Amino acid sequence: MVPTGASQRVQRARLFTAEDPLVLDGGERLSEVEVAYETWGELAPDASNAVFVCHALTGDSHAAGDPGQPGWWDVMVGPGRPVDTDRFFVVCPNLLGGCRGTTGPTSVDPATGTAYGLDFPLLSIRDFVTVHRRLMRHLGIRRLRAVVGGSLGGMQALQWGLDAPEEVHGAVVVAASSHLSAQNIAFSAVARSAIMRDPEFADGRYAEGGGPRTGLAIARMMAHITYLSEQAMAEKFGRRIQEGDEPRRRFGVDFAVESYLEHQGQAFLDRFDPLSYLYLTRSLDYFDPFADPGATGRAAAAARTGRRTEFLVVSFDSDWRFSTSHSRRIVRVLERARIPVSFREISAPHGHDSFLLDVPDYLASVAAFLDHLADVEGGSGAR
Amino acid sequence: MVPTGASQRVQRARLFTAEDPLVLDGGERLSEVEVAYETWGELAPDASNAVFVCHALTGDSHAAGDPGQPGWWDVMVGPGRPVDTDRFFVVCPNLLGGCRGTTGPTSVDPATGTAYGLDFPLLSIRDFVTVHRRLMRHLGIRRLRAVVGGSLGGMQALQWGLDAPEEVHGAVVVAASSHLSAQNIAFSAVARSAIMRDPEFADGRYAEGGGPRTGLAIARMMAHITYLSEQAMAEKFGRRIQEGDEPRRRFGVDFAVESYLEHQGQAFLDRFDPLSYLYLTRSLDYFDPFADPGATGRAAAAARTGRRTEFLVVSFDSDWRFSTSHSRRIVRVLERARIPVSFREISAPHGHDSFLLDVPDYLASVAAFLDHLADVEGGSGAR
Numbered sequence: 001m002v003p004t005g006a007s008q009r010v011q012r013a014r015l016f017t018a019e020d021p022l023v024l025d026g027g028e029r030l031s032e033v034e035v036a037y038e039t040w041g042e043l044a045p046d047a048s049n050a051v052f053v054c055h056a057l058t059g060d061s062h063a064a065g066d067p068g069q070p071g072w073w074d075v076m077v078g079p080g081r082p083v084d085t086d087r088f089f090v091v092c093p094n095l096l097g098g099c100r101g102t103t104g105p106t107s108v109d110p111a112t113g114t115a116y117g118l119d120f121p122l123l124s125i126r127d128f129v130t131v132h133r134r135l136m137r138h139l140g141i142r143r144l145r146a147v148v149g150g151s152l153g154g155m156q157a158l159q160w161g162l163d164a165p166e167e168v169h170g171a172v173v174v175a176a177s178s179h180l181s182a183q184n185i186a187f188s189a190v191a192r193s194a195i196m197r198d199p200e201f202a203d204g205r206y207a208e209g210g211g212p213r214t215g216l217a218i219a220r221m222m223a224h225i226t227y228l229s230e231q232a233m234a235e236k237f238g239r240r241i242q243e244g245d246e247p248r249r250r251f252g253v254d255f256a257v258e259s260y261l262e263h264q265g266q267a268f269l270d271r272f273d274p275l276s277y278l279y280l281t282r283s284l285d286y287f288d289p290f291a292d293p294g295a296t297g298r299a300a301a302a303a304r305t306g307r308r309t310e311f312l313v314v315s316f317d318s319d320w321r322f323s324t325s326h327s328r329r330i331v332r333v334l335e336r337a338r339i340p341v342s343f344r345e346i347s348a349p350h351g352h353d354s355f356l357l358d359v360p361d362y363l364a365s366v367a368a369f370l371d372h373l374a375d376v377e378g379g380s381g382a383r
Numbered sequence: 384m385v386p387t388g389a390s391q392r393v394q395r396a397r398l399f400t401a402e403d404p405l406v407l408d409g410g411e412r413l414s415e416v417e418v419a420y421e422t423w424g425e426l427a428p429d430a431s432n433a434v435f436v437c438h439a440l441t442g443d444s445h446a447a448g449d450p451g452q453p454g455w456w457d458v459m460v461g462p463g464r465p466v467d468t469d470r471f472f473v474v475c476p477n478l479l480g481g482c483r484g485t486t487g488p489t490s491v492d493p494a495t496g497t498a499y500g501l502d503f504p505l506l507s508i509r510d511f512v513t514v515h516r517r518l519m520r521h522l523g524i525r526r527l528r529a530v531v532g533g534s535l536g537g538m539q540a541l542q543w544g545l546d547a548p549e550e551v552h553g554a555v556v557v558a559a560s561s562h563l564s565a566q567n568i569a570f571s572a573v574a575r576s577a578i579m580r581d582p583e584f585a586d587g588r589y590a591e592g593g594g595p596r597t598g599l600a601i602a603r604m605m606a607h608i609t610y611l612s613e614q615a616m617a618e619k620f621g622r623r624i625q626e627g628d629e630p631r632r633r634f635g636v637d638f639a640v641e642s643y644l645e646h647q648g649q650a651f652l653d654r655f656d657p658l659s660y661l662y663l664t665r666s667l668d669y670f671d672p673f674a675d676p677g678a679t680g681r682a683a684a685a686a687r688t689g690r691r692t693e694f695l696v697v698s699f700d701s702d703w704r705f706s707t708s709h710s711r712r713i714v715r716v717l718e719r720a721r722i723p724v725s726f727r728e729i730s731a732p733h734g735h736d737s738f739l740l741d742v743p744d745y746l747a748s749v750a751a752f753l754d755h756l757a758d759v760e761g762g763s764g765a766r
Contacts, residue, residue, distance in 0.1 A: 118633075118634070122633060179622060180622070181613060181616070181617055182613075182616035182617050182619070182620040182621055182622065182638075182640045183608060183611075183613045183616045183617070185622070185638050185640050185641065186607075186608045186616065186640050186641075186644055187608060189604075189638070189640065189641040189644055189645075190601060190604045190605050190608065190644060192634060193600075193601060193604060193644075193645070193648070194577065194601045196634060197597045197600070197601070198597070199582065199597075214580045214581070214582075217576075217580070218573060218576060218577045218580070218601060221572075221573045221576060222573050222605060224569075225566060225569045225570060225573065228566075230564060230565075230566045233564070233565035233566045233569065234564055234565050234566070236565070237565040238565055239562060239563070239565065239568070239671070250501075250505060251501070251575060251579060251661055251665065254668075255565075255568050255572070255668065257565045257568050257569050257572065258568065258569075258572040261569060261572055261573060261576075262572075262576070265576070278634055282633075282634065285637075285638065288622070
């Protein structure tokens with residue numbers, strides 16, 4: 001619905017149809033699922049060098065930049081970067097339920113000829129992975145060198161490595177969680193409430209470009225508070241007063257931090273859809289792969305073979321959205337199941353946003369992990 | 384505007400009039416200022432046993448309970464409690480700018496005959512103290528045994544002790560700050576944005592009982608996240624699913640924490656006004672008494688006499704809204720100015736809300752401090 005500024009590179013694949021529908025984790029079915037994705041680099045003749053990049057809550061397929069159009073993960077993906085597009089064939093799809101080219105709640109329901117709205121089925125993170133896996137096969141790939149993601153993207157990497165270890169050599173799980181805390185859910189809940197209580201929400205049947213813009217801006221502003229550490233906000237803005245024309249000491253934008261949040265809230269409206277925000281945040285709330293004690297069974301069995309997933313889990317010491325304790329829990333469960341896992345807590349001041357930023361120790365850890373996978377892959381011939 | 388459930392005990396005093404207006408910190412004037420307040424206990428013949436209780440952002444004058452109507456600070460104020468109404472004459476006024484009986488933006492502007500709305504002047508925490516001081520004199524009191532408050536209430540206690548040390552023997556500053564951090568201001572800013580972007584806000588000219596109810600509920604829900612520690616939320620709600628009639632796994636109230644926040648947001652609408660929320664949060668944003676290097680001058684000079692203020696500063700280790708670092712800064716500045724100050728960091732799991740709860744170590748610290756003041760008062764005859 002909001003394809004403004006969509007990359008020239010975007011490709012599309014119709015991966016599920018009425019004859020071959022997507023069966024969701026919750027039992028419902030979706031036909032006519034189209035996925036928007038971008039790729040970089042060349043797939044090796046034996047298809048052994050593919051890396052999937054999974055985006056976070058509000059990302060899109062444009063992970064790496066073209067001239068004039070930066071990607072959201074240029075520090076990670078590109079020539080000479082850790083996910084090196086000179087060596088790897090890199091794929092980044094837009095998420096199911098999103099609003100950047102892949103089928104979501106603003107797409108037309110073939111059964112009715114109108115947009116799904118709230119009739120779109122609820123999604124789980126496993127559903128995202130199911131679609132990624134179909135795209136992988138569509139591209140002629142049977143096993144990935146790695147799947148890499150931060151935040152919601154990291155949860156997809158975790159789920160994929162658990163569900164299909166034979167398809168993923170390395171899973172890089174950055175600034176993620178195996179389940180949201182009550183506080184995490186609380187922030188989601190207030191964001192959704194701001195969207196759904198906005199009178200323009202109209203039960204999700206709003207006109208294109210309209211809808212609960214106020215609610216979505218409020219949700220985004222609040223989310224941005226949680227993306228930065230208190231320290232980073234203090235250093236970036238402190239109590240600095242914003243220069244401007246408005247009279248001060250009233251209720252306009254007086255402080256620099258207010259100006260920043262207002263800008264973030266407003267800019268978001270041009271590129272994101274309120275219904276997608278509902279669906280994707282709800283998938284986060286319900287994510288809890290380890291709730292099933294047998295969840296690690298496939299990955300643990302695979303760990304005793306050559307076709308297993310190795311995990312790299314990364315956290316940032318200033319991240320209070322998904323603090324290191326979330327990552328440690330993932331590591332603990334994987335280790336107890338004898339699934340290979342490395343862990344790095346990176347010192348960086350930026351909070352949750354660190355996963356998107358140029359933090360050398362972090363990028364070096366991911367690069368080293370991908371090098372290690374290449375060595376193993378080359379040595380064992382396990383492709 | 385929202386006097387629902389106002390206590391039977393509430394008294395009113397017209398403290399400023401057209402002939403004797405309130406001159407605000409920012410230079411503007413307010414005439415016809417009426418203050419709602421409650422008192423407990425008996426004032427001693429020499430008026431030496433008075434304690435002022437200052438409420439926080441959304442409090443009112445009903446600090447201590449009557450049968451059937453609990454007070455918001457019953458753990459602190461009452462017979463045998465630290466602020467012992469058998470020993471002290473206790474006064475709790477509703478704040479200037481509030482909506483629980485004291486003049487505020489929903490009061491009628493005598494110049495126009497209609498509600499002030501956004502024409503009400505901006506307020507500082509010093510303005511609240513100016514009104515408290517007038518009320519004190521109105522009640523025949525020249526010097527308080529103590530002024531006691533948490534959060535915004537603690538800031539009033541700090542300001543009073545700095546501005547008029549000859550009027551305050553002890554100032555108890557709980558879970559407060561000498562200035563808000565960028566993150567604190569950010570939460571305020573999003574709350575105000577939710578209120579002011581609500582179409583029902585109508586530039587503050589909404590009808591009584593109407594107005595930006597959605598925005599105010601969102602603001603309140605978000606604030607409640609910051610009042611609890613992550614740990615307290617985890618223990619109280621975890622990922623528990625709320626029992627109910629609604630179908631689950633959609634966008635209703637699925638998780639217990641969502642139910643809690645929805646309830647808090649809704650209940651708040653019956654007792655608070657959106658304009659008051661704007662004015663009181665803005666007074667917090669701008670509070671910064673130590674920005675003026677001479678701010679401690681009066682209190683420091685008084686510290687060398689018998690008519691000085693002694694401070695007790697209390698923080699809670701799980702409070703992330705005003706963490707211990709905020710309290711330490713207050714202590715540091717006071718100590719450098721040679722102003723007497725004690726400091727307690729209390730271990731309690733509840734987060735910022737701890738200041739309202741039955742935390743024995745905290746209550747014992749306040750009780751001990753008030754006992755100490757009584758000893759000094761008795762010994763030095765400094766009344």
